[in-house]
Each structure stands twice: as C-alpha cells, then as structure tokens.
Amino acid sequence: MMVLLPVYHSGTVEAGASPLATIRYGGTEAGLHVDDGRVFMTLPGHPPVLHESWHPVSLSGKGMGDVSTGQSLSGLEDGIGWSCEGDLFFAGFWVQDQPELCEAVQSHYERLIALAREKGFGHVYRMWNYLGAINQDNARGEERYRDFCSGRSQAFEVMNVSLGELPAATGIGLSSGGVAVFLIAHRHVRGINLENPSQLPAYHYPPRYGRRSPSFARATVMEGVERTVLYLSGTASIRGHESVGETVEEQLSVTIETIRSLLDAARKRFSRLENGRFESMKLYVRHPEDAVVVREGISQAFQCPLEQSPLFIADICRTELLLEVEGVFVG
Numbered sequence: 157m158m159v160l161l162p163v164y165h166s167g168t169v170e171a172g173a174s175p176l177a178t179i180r181y182g183g184t185e186a187g188l189h190v191d192d193g194r195v196f197m198t199l200p201g202h203p204p205v206l207h208e209s210w211h212p213v214s215l216s217g218k219g220m221g222d223v224s225t226g227q228s229l230s231g232l233e234d235g236i237g238w239s240c241e242g243d244l245f246f247a248g249f250w251v252q253d254q255p256e257l258c259e260a261v262q263s264h265y266e267r268l269i270a271l272a273r274e275k276g277f278g279h280v281y282r283m284w285n286y287l288g289a290i291n292q293d294n295a296r297g298e299e300r301y302r303d304f305c306s307g308r309s310q311a312f313e314v315m316n317v318s319l320g321e322l323p324a325a326t327g328i329g330l331s332s333g334g335v336a337v338f339l340i341a342h343r344h345v346r347g348i349n350l351e352n353p354s355q356l357p358a359y360h361y362p363p364r365y366g367r368r369s370p371s372f373a374r375a376t377v378m379e380g381v382e383r384t385v386l387y388l389s390g391t392a393s394i395r396g397h398e399s400v401g402e403t404v405e406e407q408l409s410v411t412i413e414t415i416r417s418l419l420d421a422a423r424k425r426f427s428r429l430e431n432g433r434f435e436s437m438k439l440y441v442r443h444p445e446d447a448v449v450v451r452e453g454i455s456q457a458f459q460c461p462l463e464q465s466p467l468f469i470a471d472i473c474r475t476e477l478l479l480e481v482e483g484v485f486v487g
Contacts, residue, residue: 157380159281160210160244160340161484162436164466167205175209176228176239176246177338181468182206186333188237188250193228195237197248199286200332202469210340212244215380235264236271243345245277248338253288255295261307261335262314269315272341281347281376282387283325286336290329291475301327301473302366304335309368319359323347325372326390326482328440329471342378347387349373350425354417356397365397370473374418377426384428386485390440391415392477404446404478405453411481412457419485432487434460439467440480450479458483 160176177195180187182205187198230239238247249268251260272280285308290301304327312322323339324347330336351357351374358370378385391414393400393407401407423429437460441450451467454460460483472480 157215157345157378158212158242158244159215159342159378159380159385160246161213161385163209163211164436164464165207165209167207174228175211176241176244177210177248179208179338180205181208186250186336188248190230190232190237190239193230193239195230195239195246195248197237197250197336197338199336200288200330202331206466210246212241215378215383215385233271234267236268238271238275240275240277243343245272245275245341245343246338247272247341248336250333251335251337253334257287257294257300257303257335258307258310261304262311264337265308265311266314268337268339269311269317272339277341277343279344279346280323280339280341281378282323283337283339283372285325285327286330287327288330288333288335290327290471290473299366305366305370306368309371312371319357320349322359322371322373323349324374324376324387324389326480327370327372327473328390328468328480329473331470345378347376347378350375350377350386350418350422352414352418353421354395354414361397375422377422379426384426384432384487386419386422386426386429386487388415388418388481388483388485390473390480390482391418392472392474392480399474399476404443404449407478408450408453411479412453415458415481426487429485429487432485434458434483435464435486436460437465437481437483439465440470440472441467442470442472442478444469446478454481
C-alpha cells in the first residue's frame with residue numbers, strides 16, 4: 157500500500173523529485189496553481205520560507221523512499237487544485253478573505269469532498285486548515301475560527317460524512333488572508349480514526365466553543381503490509397475539553413503528555429507502532445520568544461529528525477493556547 161508523506165526543505169523547490177503537491181510557507185500572498193502534474197499552494201507567513209512536499213511512499217518492503225506509482229493526473233477545477241497518482245490523491249483550495257466565513261467555507265468544503273469522490277478517492281485520511289486572523293472576530297462579532305468550524309461542520313453533514321469518518325486535521329492561524337484547506341486521500345483504503353483517552357472528542361465539545369463543534373479525529377492510522385503510519389492531528393494543551401496551563405512550559409508539558417497518551421492507546425491496537433518514531437513533526441508557536449523552549453522540549457520528548465520538524469510562528473485556535481504540535485509517526 158502507498159501513502160503520502162511530507163518532506164521539508166528550504167530554498168527553492170527541489171528539482172528531479174515527483175511529489176503530488178508542494179506547500180510554500182512564508183509567502184507574502186496566498187497562492188494556488190497546478191503545474192507539471194503538481195499542486196502548488198503558498199501560505200502567507202513569517203520568514204524563513206519553507207517548502208513541504210507530499211511524496212508517494214510504500215508501506216511494503218524495506219525502503220521508505222519516494223516511489224512512483226504510475227500515471228499522474230492533475231487539474232484545477234472550480235477553484236480546487238488536485239493531483240493524483242495510482243491510489244493517492246491531493247487537493248486544496250483558497251477561500252478569499254471576507255466578513256463572514258461560514259457560507260464560503262461550507263460551499264468550498266462540499267466541492268472539495270465531491271471532487272475527491274468524483275475522481276475515485278473517497279477515503280480522506282488527513283486534512284489541514286489555515287485561517288488568517290483566526291482569533292479575531294468576524295463582522296457579526298463571532299470568532300473567525302468558530303465561524304469556520306460552523307461551515308466545515310455543515311459541509312460534512314450535507315455530504316453525509318459521519319462523526320466516525322472525520323479524519324485527523326489541523327486548524328492554525330495565518331499571518332493574513334482568508335482560508336486555505338488541503339487534504340490527502342486514498343482510492344481504496346479507509347483510514348482508522350482514533351480518539352485520545354485524555355481528551356473529549358472535538359466533535360463532542362460543549363456549545364461554549366461555538367455554534368458547531370470542531371470536526372476532526374485526534375489521529376488517523378493507515379496500516380500497510382509491513383508498516384503502519386499514524387497521522388497525529390494538531391495537538392495542544394487540552395485535557396477533556398479544557399485548556400490547561402498558563403505558561404509555555406506548563407502547556408508544553410501537557411502537550412507532550414497528551415501526545416504520549418494517544419500513542420499509548422494507538423499501540424494497543426497497532427503493534428507495529430511499538431517500534432517506530434515521528435518521521436516528521438510541525439511545531440506551531442504563538443510567541444517567537446517561546447520557540448527555543450518548545451523546540452528543545454519536543455526534541456527531548458520525541459525522536460524526530462531535526463530537519464523534518466520545522467517550527468512556525470502562528471496563532472493557535474484558542475487565544476489562551478501558546479503552542480500546537482502535529483506529526484507523522486511511522487512504525
């Protein structure tokens with residue numbers, strides 16, 4: 157079985173490689189285009205510029221390198237950029253900034269899910285959502301993240317995506333702009349979505365967090381013949397549904413504890429995860445002065461190649477949260 161895994165690199169887009177998509181973090185303006193069989197997205201953000209390329213990787217055999225799976229196709233349809241190769245699919249869109257996000261997010265999400273199904277890739281196993289001014293209010297005085305969550309939830313409902321089918325996801329702020337969303341999906345294999353014993357499922361959060369609860373699982377697992385991959389959702393200092401800790405040190409400790417709790421639960425179901433590591437992680441930190449503490453703490457807690465664990469300065473989905481961590485664990 158094949159899955160898509162990220163590779164991070166600075167500078168120009170790598171030559172000679174064949175990823176399905178490349179995300180450029182640190183651009184001055186939002187961007188989306190499709191060229192030479194690849195989707196290119198640019199996310200506004202703080203420098204330095206970093207590229208995230210999504211490569212097909214086999215979960216069979218000994219190698220974990222970039223593997224071609226046959227003919228690749230791509231296109232730009234109704235504002236959605238997409239590419240596919242073999243059983244693997246990538247797609248993403250941009251919603252231009254506007255006074256309220258709910259309606260536009262819902263319509264774009266519905267088109268995104270419909271397109272994935274139309275192309276034959278109905279099994280979404282990971283999603284990312286980036287919002288400009290995520291903690292600020294919209295024109296009606298509602299926080300933009302909550303506004304976004306309403307649109308996303310309504311789209312899943314319209315498209316008959318059950319709570320148990322919601323994949324792992326991340327929701328993070330951008331320095332400017334509207335909403336960027338992208339996903340990866342498989343033609344045949346449905347990922348196994350997991351919850352964290354130490355946290356209430358996000359889709360069961362009480363109404364105090366908005367009109368509609370966030371719509372995602374804490375992790376999604378893709379199990380191959382010889383390897384198993386766990387895609388960890390954006391994880392912060394939350395126990396149950398409450399934010400915990402006032403300092404970055406306190407929140408970092410709880411975040412590490414929470415990730416370990418999920419990994420422990422996953423290992424009870426997937427024995428290969430007992431021997432593995434994070435092959436990549438993304439660290440999001442609200443305040444630049446906290447970057448060193450977070451990077452050192454995560455590096456000490458989890459074995460992950462330093463060059464594949466980039467750190468971004470970004471707002472988190474709750475104003476009181478100071479950091480968030482996501483990752484790809486391979487066993």
